[in-house]
Amino acid sequence: MPVTHFRVQWPDHSQATCYSPSSVVTEYFAAGQDYPLEDFLARARQALGSASERVRAKYGYACSSAMDQLEQIENTAARWSAQPDATVRVLGFGR
Template sequence: MPEMTFAVRWPDGEISDCYSPSLVIHDHIRTGITYSVADFVERTGDALTEAGERVRARYGFACTSAAATADHIRSRADRFDDDALVHVVAMRPL
């Protein structure tokens, strides 16, 4: 499956590299766009769930990396107000 990473700048200026086991993330977020924390968490959660299900359908097991990325995003997002802004810096295929 095509994998990718996406880099995001959090409201505190920190940049995180995140992993997706599928290019489906492109259907949910875009490079150069800024999202509220709440919207970003929802969009990436949906995308990573979909990506994990694609892995399950193809290989017969869940993608723990997709789940770990979603957990990381939720944990990081908990530090900020829902209306704070997250910027998608880059998206790169692996």
């Protein structure tokens, strides 16, 4: 269950590096792909929820860092919630 970081570009072209405790995020996102904001959020919720559950299955407790990362993503995304054409680009993955 390797830690995986994924880099995103927000609608204003700012960038952020996001944390996942599992490489499962690579099953939800593709490097270089643009996602409509709501689709990106839905995928992030699923990916980080799944990553947290993988930690629970292995260690017996959920990953609070994955949930903290999801909260940061949702807080940042809220800036563009009224912008119907907002997209988020996944730039790539790293460890």
